[in-house]
Amino acid sequence: MDFVQDALFNGERFRVLTVVDNCSKICHALLAGKSLRGIDVVAELSRICLVEGRFTERIQCDNGSEFISKEMDLWLNYQLWGGGGGGGGGGAAQRGAVF
Numbered sequence: 001m002d003f004v005q006d007a008l009f010n011g012e013r014f015r016v017l018t019v020v021d022n023c024s025k026i027c028h029a030l031l032a033g034k035s036l037r038g039i040d041v042v043a044e045l046s047r048i049c050l051v052e053g054r055f056t057e058r059i060q061c062d063n064g065s066e067f068i069s070k071e072m073d074l075w076l077n078y079q080l081w082g083g084g085g086g087g088g089g090g091g092a093a094q095r096g097a098v099f
Helices: 038-052 070-082
Strands: 002-007 013-020 027-033
Touching: 013 038, 027 038, 038 070
Parallel strands: none
Antiparallel strands: 002 013, 013 027
């Protein structure tokens, strides 16, 4: 899970959140926007969990501000210990791993 960044012909910048399974190389999400925040990452991960029907065992990412946000931390804790959304809990989510 990471962000890529580019600019349009007029110089306007945009970012794309990419969520790729490291083993199967399946791309689970490409979310584009001018301003993507932690809450946007959480919403996209929740959507992926609902589609897949389960929570991932590992999430690999850098320490970008979107990934170390309060929203992301709360979401991970809820998934691990509160049993939420996509099959809830049981995984060993860590910073530094991908879907």
